[in-house]
Amino acid sequence: MTQTVQAVEIGAEDLPLHCPTPNTPAWNYHPRVFLDIGDTGQAKCPYCGTVYKLKEGVVLKGHH
Numbered sequence: 454m455t456q457t458v459q460a461v462e463i464g465a466e467d468l469p470l471h472c473p474t475p476n477t478p479a480w481n482y483h484p485r486v487f488l489d490i491g492d493t494g495q496a497k498c499p500y501c502g503t504v505y506k507l508k509e510g511v512v513l514k515g516h517h
Contacts, residue, residue, distance in 0.1 A: 460506035463490060465513065470505055472498040 463470055470488045473481065481501065488496035488505060491513050495506040507513075 460495065460504040462508045463505050463511075464508050465511055468513070470496065472501065472503055472505070 461474075467474070468490075470490050471485050472488060473483060473485065483500040486498060486500060488498065490496045490505060490507060495504060497504050
């Protein structure tokens with residue numbers, strides 16, 4: 454059986470990105486881990502395997 458993993462789309466307002474997010478159901482909690490989505494536009498949680506992806510058109514602004 455093949456399971457399709459859908460990516461959770463993230464906007465600039467969701468950064469800094471961490472998993473679990475505030476919308477994660479309590480039964481699916483694990484220790485909070487911060488994920489770097491800036492380099493590739495996506496990241497995968499090492500605990501639960503959730504894939505996060507930047508929404509199309511989102512531009513990340515760097516710090517000077």
